[in-house]
Amino acid sequence: MARLTGPVQRSMGTSPSRTAQQAYVHLRRNWLAAGGGVLVVIVFAAALLAPWISPHDPAQIDVKSILLGPSIQHPFGTDELGRDVLSRMIWGSRVSLEVGFVAIGIATFIGILIGAAAGYYGGAVDSVLMRFVDIMLSLPTIFLVLVVIAILEPSIINIMIVIGLTSWMEPARLVRAEFISLKEREFVTAARALGAADGRIIFRHILPNGLSPILVSATMGVGGAILVESALSFLGLGVQPPTPSWGSLLSSGKDNIEIAWWLSVFPGLAILVTVLGYNVLGEGIRDALDPRQRER
Amino acid sequence: MLLYSIKRLFLMVPILLGITLLSFTIMHMAPGGPAEAQMEFSAKASAEARERLRKLYGADQPLHKQYFTWLTKFMTLDFGEAFADGKKVKDKILERLPITLTINLLSLSVVLAIAIPIGILSATHQYSLLDRLTTLFVFVGYSMPHFWLALLLIYLLGVQWGIVPISGIQSLDLTGLSAWGRLMDKANHLILPVLVSAVGGLAGFSRYMRNNMLEVMRQDYIRTARAKGLSENAVVYKHALRNALMPVITILGLAVPGVIGGSAIMEQVFGIPGMGQLMFQAVFSRDYNVAMGILVPAALLTMLGNFLADIGYAFADPRVRLR
Numbered sequence: 001m002a003r004l005t006g007p008v009q010r011s012m013g014t015s016p017s018r019t020a021q022q023a024y025v026h027l028r029r030n031w032l033a034a035g036g037g038v039l040v041v042i043v044f045a046a047a048l049l050a051p052w053i054s055p056h057d058p059a060q061i062d063v064k065s066i067l068l069g070p071s072i073q074h075p076f077g078t079d080e081l082g083r084d085v086l087s088r089m090i091w092g093s094r095v096s097l098e099v100g101f102v103a104i105g106i107a108t109f110i111g112i113l114i115g116a117a118a119g120y121y122g123g124a125v126d127s128v129l130m131r132f133v134d135i136m137l138s139l140p141t142i143f144l145v146l147v148v149i150a151i152l153e154p155s156i157i158n159i160m161i162v163i164g165l166t167s168w169m170e171p172a173r174l175v176r177a178e179f180i181s182l183k184e185r186e187f188v189t190a191a192r193a194l195g196a197a198d199g200r201i202i203f204r205h206i207l208p209n210g211l212s213p214i215l216v217s218a219t220m221g222v223g224g225a226i227l228v229e230s231a232l233s234f235l236g237l238g239v240q241p242p243t244p245s246w247g248s249l250l251s252s253g254k255d256n257i258e259i260a261w262w263l264s265v266f267p268g269l270a271i272l273v274t275v276l277g278y279n280v281l282g283e284g285i286r287d288a289l290d291p292r293q294r295e296r
Numbered sequence: 297m298l299l300y301s302i303k304r305l306f307l308m309v310p311i312l313l314g315i316t317l318l319s320f321t322i323m324h325m326a327p328g329g330p331a332e333a334q335m336e337f338s339a340k341a342s343a344e345a346r347e348r349l350r351k352l353y354g355a356d357q358p359l360h361k362q363y364f365t366w367l368t369k370f371m372t373l374d375f376g377e378a379f380a381d382g383k384k385v386k387d388k389i390l391e392r393l394p395i396t397l398t399i400n401l402l403s404l405s406v407v408l409a410i411a412i413p414i415g416i417l418s419a420t421h422q423y424s425l426l427d428r429l430t431t432l433f434v435f436v437g438y439s440m441p442h443f444w445l446a447l448l449l450i451y452l453l454g455v456q457w458g459i460v461p462i463s464g465i466q467s468l469d470l471t472g473l474s475a476w477g478r479l480m481d482k483a484n485h486l487i488l489p490v491l492v493s494a495v496g497g498l499a500g501f502s503r504y505m506r507n508n509m510l511e512v513m514r515q516d517y518i519r520t521a522r523a524k525g526l527s528e529n530a531v532v533y534k535h536a537l538r539n540a541l542m543p544v545i546t547i548l549g550l551a552v553p554g555v556i557g558g559s560a561i562m563e564q565v566f567g568i569p570g571m572g573q574l575m576f577q578a579v580f581s582r583d584y585n586v587a588m589g590i591l592v593p594a595a596l597l598t599m600l601g602n603f604l605a606d607i608g609y610a611f612a613d614p615r616v617r618l619r
Contacts, residue, residue, distance in 0.1 A: 131307075135314045138595040142557035143319070143587075146579045150326040223439060230441050231561055247441075254447055254565070258455050268444035275439035283435075 033284015039277025043270075047093040056084035058091040058244050067260045077262035079252055085262060088244035089270050095245040096274065099160050099229040100222040106164025107225075108218050111171025116202050118172070119179025130176070133169050141166050145228070149237050159238050163225045171217055178210030212289040216282050223278035230271050246271045301607060308599050315595045316370070316588070320363050323584055366588065375589035380581055385589040388574065395465055396559050396570035399486060403493035407501050410494075412541075415505020419513065419540075420532055430502060437499030442558070446492045446565045453488065460487050463567035489566050493558060497551075504547060508540040515539075546605040552598040556590075 046053065056074075062082035070077045076085040118129040136144075144166045152158040182188065183206060191205045226246075232238030233247025234254070241248060246267045253264030357365070369376055375385035418427035454462035461467065465485050466478070473481060512518065513536055521535045522528075559572030571590060578586035 131311055131314065134311055134599075135318060135595075138311070138315055138553060138598045139319060139591065140553040140557035140560070140594065142560050143575065143579065143591060144322070146560075146576070147319075147322050147326060150579060150582075151322070227439075227441055231443060234441070234443055235561065235564060250441070250444060250447065257447060257451050261451050264444070264447045264451060268441060268447070271444065272436065272440045276435055279435055279439050 030284045030287055033281055033287065036277045036280030036282075036284055039273055040281055043093055043097065043274045043277065046090050047097050050090050050094055054084075054087035054090040056087040058083060058087040059242055060084070067256065067263075069260070070262055076266040077260065079249070079263055080256060080260075085249065085266060088249060089246065089267055092244040092246045092249060092267070093270065093274070095156060095239055095243060096226050096229060096247075096271070099156065099163065099239075099245075100225040100278075102160040103163035103167070103225040103229075104218050104221040106161065107168040107221060108171050108214060110164070110168035112175050112207070112214070114168065115172035115175025116179055116207065119176035120183055120198070120202055120206070122180075126176075129172075133172055136166075136169050141228075142231075145232065146237070149232070154232075154237050154240055156239055156243070159229055159232060163228050167221060167225065167228075171214055171221070174213045174217055175210065178213060179206055182206045182210055212285075216286040216289070219282035219285060220279050223275035223282075226271060226275050226278075297607075297610060301603075304603055304606070308603070311599060312592070312596060316367060316592055317363070319588060319591050320366065320584075321359070323579070323582070323587060324359055324362070326582060366585075370588075370592065376585035378578075378586045379583045380577075380586075385585050388586060389571065389589055389593075392569060392571045392574045395568060396563070396572060399489050399493060399562075399568070399570070400555050400559065402486065402490045403497065406490065406494040407497040411498050411501035412505055412544075414502040416509055416532065416537065416540075418502070419506045419509030422510065427506075430506075434499045434503045437495050440495070442492055442496050443561050443565050445495060446488065446562065449488055449492060450565075461485050462488070465568055489562055489568060493562055496558065501544070501547075505540065505544065508543050509536060512536045512540045542609060545608055546602075548601065548605065552594060552601055556594050 060083060062078070065074070065078050065082045067080055068074055068078045068082075074084050074086065076089065079085055079088070114129050114133070118126040145162050148162045148165065149158065152162065179202075187209075188201060188205060191201050196205070229238055229245065230247030230250065233245045234251045236251060238247050239245035249267035250264060250271075253260070253267065256263050366376070373386075375389075377383065378385055378388055414430050418424075418430045421427055450462045453460050461484055465482065467481050467485075513532075518531060518536055521531045526535075556572065556575070559570055560576050561572070562568070563570045563572040564576060575587060575590045577583070578590070
């Protein structure tokens with residue numbers, strides 16, 4: 001094959017480093033995504049540095065300062081047991097992030113397995129697996145979550161499992177779509193001609209090429225999982241006291257809504273900001289990775 | 297297309313069976329049964345009484361037998377009785393359905409009435425200030441826990457300003473109110489739930505509408521329409537809008553489970569005695585018949601919604617070939 005030089009080669013230049021570079025440039029240009037990234041990093045830092053930056057002990061009960069409004073000593077006020085809300089929020093960020101990441105890890109893992117099997121093998125395997133996805137999608141998530149929580153008893157670990165088990169359907173569909181389009185490509189035929197086993201083709205050849213939509217959905221999924229966790233804890237089914245989580249803080253906010261607005265406002269704001277960060281970052285990654293700029 | 301419809305309808309049968317089997321099994325996997333849940337507060341209940349109750353509910357039978365008993369009854373549209381009070385599940389649901397339906401239909405109308413114009417405007421004025429603001433709103437609306445918004449509005453509108461009631465669906469004392477007064481009382485109670493339910497949908501729908509419009513505006517027939525000298529209004533509202541509205545039909549069908557899930561939380565926050573609350577209670581008291589009686593029809597509705605959307609889509613757009 002003749003070597004191409006000049007503009008032709010440039011226009012065909014799709015070496016991974018170049019696309020990665022373009023993607024990075026685009027990502028940086030996209031102020032929305034950058035903003036999202038900043039939010040994500042801030043919350044991450046708060047969670048990591050919790051023991052050093054939280055002004056008070058999150059579990060310190062102080063009967064003399066029950067339900068105090070925001071002040072210099074307690075910037076976000078105190079709760080019904082006199083605990084410092086800001087400190088509880090900082091420690092709560094650990095719980096929320098842990099839940100978000102582990103749950104989406106589980107969901108993505110299941111989604112990849114099911115989606116890859118369905119897309120790669122097609123036929124009956126595909127039909128059965130996709131009907132299972134249809135079944136899962138027809139049931140309200142909250143029901144599945146409620147029932148599984150009833151079985152497993154609420155705890156941080158179980159919340160992660162539950163959210164993971166109820167949110168793998170979208171990744172599975174994405175992975176399947178990627179596999180269906182990628183499995184016909186030459187590099188797969190080549191791998192097969194070289195005698196590669198199915199497992200190797202699926203995980204070493206096709207999957208790495210179809211990772212970008214999964215990455216986007218996982219990024220946004222973390223935000224979604226944090227929302228589900230907060231809703232569960234709000235209903236008293238999630239993280240159990242005395243462990244602070246944003247949702248459980250809101251739950252006590254509801255009980256005191258008529259006398260202590262700060263209990264409701266600040267933890268909710270923390271959730272909003274964090275989830276917003278992940279959603280915006282996810283959108284930004286999609287824009288950056290997908291040159292066609294298509295949104296779905 | 298007729299063939300396709302028939303095939304799809306037949307395919308719904310195994311899926312529906314799968315749904316019933318899956319939800320039945322996981323519900324029964326939860327520890328404790330209706331007998332235990334009911335006797336939780338009466339420690340004095342003897343083991344014998346407990347056993348009698350289990351027998352009464354058929355809980356002493358093996359699981360697959362219980363499932364088939366339930367399924368055969370369900371096929372004749374008999375949802376059984378609620379364990380909690382012995383009332384027919386169907387009656388219980390019909391009693392709760394109107395309020396949940398009212399709230400959701402009202403909020404859906406609000407959503408469509410606002411989201412469609414917003415979607416059109418932000419697509420025709422892409423990257424304008426309006427587009428940026430709505431994009432921001434969309435992201436915030438998506439990223440916010442809606443029960444939190446409910447809390448804030450309860451505090452602001454209910455507690456601080458006292459202009460709307462903060463929970464329930466009607467005032468405790470309705471005596472002395474005219475029919476009109478009662479209606480207004482009800483409307484007042486519905487404002488917050490409808491508003492809050494609308495926010496999530498509003499964000500999703502307006503984004504969806506915007507993307508559809510952008511997609512359509514890039515099509516050749518829009519260029520043709522412009523090329524033959526049509527006014528921009530005619531191009532946007534006649535040619536583009538019709539095509540952009542179609543996909544909206546499809547996501548209406550998919551929205552059903554979300555609506556039920558959303559109602560569960562919303563009704564809990566606002567203390568509304570609707571379907572969501574009923575399901576919530578049913579799952580916790582292991583009232584299998586009630587929970588299944590809500591879930592399975594909901595799942596069926598979702599599937600029918602999807603099906604009708606696909607069919608409707610094919611009718612509206614002759615280019616779509618269904619196989």
